[in-house]
Amino acid sequence: MVTIAVDAMGGDYAPKNEVEGAVMALKESGNRFKIVLVGQSEKVQPLLDEQDTTGLSLEFFHAPEVIGMHESAATAVKTKQNSSMVQGLALCKKGSANAFVSAGNTGAQMAASLLVLGRLEKVMRPTIGAYFPNPSGVTMVFDIGANVDCKPEHLVQFAEMASIYLKYAQKEANPSVGLLNIGAEESKGTDALKQTHKLLRGAHEKGKVNFAGNIEGGDVLAGKTNIVLCDGVVGNPLLKFGESIPHFLSGLFKQEIGKLVKTGKLPMESAEVIGKAFKGMFASFDDEQFGGVPLLGVNGVSIIGHGRSSALAIKNMIYRAEEMIEKRVNEHIAEVLADA
Structure with missing residues (x-):
């Protein structure tokens, strides 16, 4: 047992x-x-x-x-x-x-x-990821803070380990990997990111990862790839920003709904129904459904x-x-x- x-x-x-x-x-x-x-x-x-x-x-x-x-x-x-x-x-x-x-x-x-x-x-180094919602499921971001000074070879190994995790534990047959960068073009980013891109291409050719190229910040929640690869210095702020979205938007929503109800433009019953829909919309941001993540x-x-x-x-x-x-x-x- x-x-x-x-x-x-x-x-x-x-x-x-x-x-x-x-x-x-x-x-x-x-x-x-x-x-x-x-x-x-x-x-x-x-x-x-x-x-x-x-x-x-x-x-x-x-x-x-x-x-x-x-x-x-x-x-x-x-x-x-x-x-x-x-x-x-x-x-x-x-x-x-x-x-x-x-x-x-x-x-x-x-x-x-x-x-x-x-x-x-x-x-070389263990890594930890985090779940981000996308329209059809979840995207995982690696690394989200275990490593803050990653070399290109570290990032490639994170991609390999993350791909294994998604393939076997999350039943994703051929998880795709995107390298988070300031542009989709191969020539974008720092020298380290360019070298990482090159190494990921090599790993892709060997069949170790399904590398989809560079992706941008807006691609994370869009679910362009199953795995988003980045340094922990980038991944941790990205995670904290994502965690703040439901709370921030909920505050704005309550404020605006309150104004409409107060002025009589929206019945209280309708406000309650809209509120339930709004709450349901952010259910995918709730990390309780996953509980935690492994230190790979x-x-x-x-x-x-x-x-x-x-x-x-x-x-x-x-x-x-x-x-x-x-x-x-x-x-x-x-x-x-x-x-x-």
């Missing part, structure tokens, strides 16, 4: 959402995997006592320390070896768990994953979630972990990189 370690102390609403999400996942899935909650017993156990866990494949592992959301990643990982994050990853390293899930300090999780699990053979390139499965993760998001993060294991994503990545 697949065993998934869940960081019960990671996240803005831990451990409540972590406990509820774990129980929800086990009940919904019919106990098809085992979950080990890792955290402080004095905080987690009372919440477990409130849940009906009869017959569930649920265990608890005590870890007395917690890495805070705003602690220095490197320092916290080195000084808090008994934290829920480090101990959860250690369970994976020892073979007691097959995957680790956390909505805690992202920087610390990336650092701890590298320190405890290490890299897959031939991986580490020698194990480490799923990273948003700090504000709800119980639903935690549940879906657990499913992402199971997906990575069942679809043997890491093994496929290793196979592709072995030919480099």
